[in-house]
Amino acid sequence: MILEVSEIHAYYGLAHVLHGVSLRVDQGEVVALLGRNGAGKSTTLKAIMGIVPPRSGRVTFKGTNITGWPPHRIARLGIGYVPETRDIFSYLTAQENLLIAYNQRSRWTPETITELFPKLAELRDRRGRNLSGGEQQMLAIARALLTGPELLLLDEPSQGLAPIVVSSILEAVKRLKEQGLSMLLVEQNFDLAVELADRVYLIDHGQIVFEGAVQDLLARPELAARYLGVTV
Ligand SMILES: Nc1ncnc2c1ncn2[C@@H]1O[C@H](COP(=O)(O)OP(=O)(O)O)[C@@H](O)[C@H]1O
Numbered sequence: 001m002i003l004e005v006s007e008i009h010a011y012y013g014l015a016h017v018l019h020g021v022s023l024r025v026d027q028g029e030v031v032a033l034l035g036r037n038g039a040g041k042s043t044t045l046k047a048i049m050g051i052v053p054p055r056s057g058r059v060t061f062k063g064t065n066i067t068g069w070p071p072h073r074i075a076r077l078g079i080g081y082v083p084e085t086r087d088i089f090s091y092l093t094a095q096e097n098l099l100i101a102y103n104q105r106s107r108w109t110p111e112t113i114t115e116l117f118p119k120l121a122e123l124r125d126r127r128g129r130n131l132s133g134g135e136q137q138m139l140a141i142a143r144a145l146l147t148g149p150e151l152l153l154l155d156e157p158s159q160g161l162a163p164i165v166v167s168s169i170l171e172a173v174k175r176l177k178e179q180g181l182s183m184l185l186v187e188q189n190f191d192l193a194v195e196l197a198d199r200v201y202l203i204d205h206g207q208i209v210f211e212g213a214v215q216d217l218l219a220r221p222e223l224a225a226r227y228l229g230v231t232v
């Protein structure tokens with residue numbers, strides 16, 4: 001097991017948002033966390049990263065209890081995070097965005113990352129603010145990989161992107177999976193999540209309401225209808 005989240009509770013001020021969330025990611029596994037808007041998906045990733053530190057419960061990464069650690073230490077230990085806001089530096093070029101994140105320990109480099117995202121090679125001198133949403137998403141994933149993660153947290157990578165762009169992101173994430181990278185993927189795009197994931201968790205009102213293999217979820221269409229509003 002690479003990541004274990006046990007019974008975490010998280011708050012924004014007085015608002016109690018996560019009510020005892022538990023999940024795990026095994027080595028080399030792609031796990032999807034699915035749920036409606038406001039269910040607590042992004043907060044779960046922020047709690048793992050220490051951005052919204054859990055008030056109780058425990059987060060263990062590679063056997064180390066990282067609960068309460070600041071985000072930069074968690075990142076340095078090997079968790080890459082791609083937030084839904086992407087957070088590209090708008091005045092830096094694509095290449096500078098990559099260089100600023102690069103850790104020599106990473107198995108990707110600013111050069112080899114373009115094998116995964118060929119488009120980035122053409123865009124290297126373009127400033128972040130002049131990149132399209134899809135280009136920013138590719139850059140955000142590339143940048144997270146250059147930090148040298150053993151686990152990648154992806155928050156809705158397909159959000160707001162045209163289908164053609166979504167398919168190139170899907171291809172890249174599939175290749176990362178083939179390379180053995182462990183991932184925790186938050187998605188609203190059910191089909192994409194089902195195509196990528198080995199296992200799925202459904203979250204609703206800050207609580208995990210289903211855990212199982214993708215096949216188990218597909219065999220119970222009433223769950224997708226109830227918790228995701230989609231027809232399988
Ligand atoms: N910064 C914040 N301050 C206060 N409440 C927040 C904040 N971010 C999210 N929330 C609330 O926490 C709940 C879970 O949000 P979030 O984890 O972003 O959901 P999801 O990613 O599943 O759409 C929602 O009710 C949302 O309104």
Ligand SMILES: [Mg+2]
Binds near residue numbers: 041043084
């Ligand atoms: Mg979210």
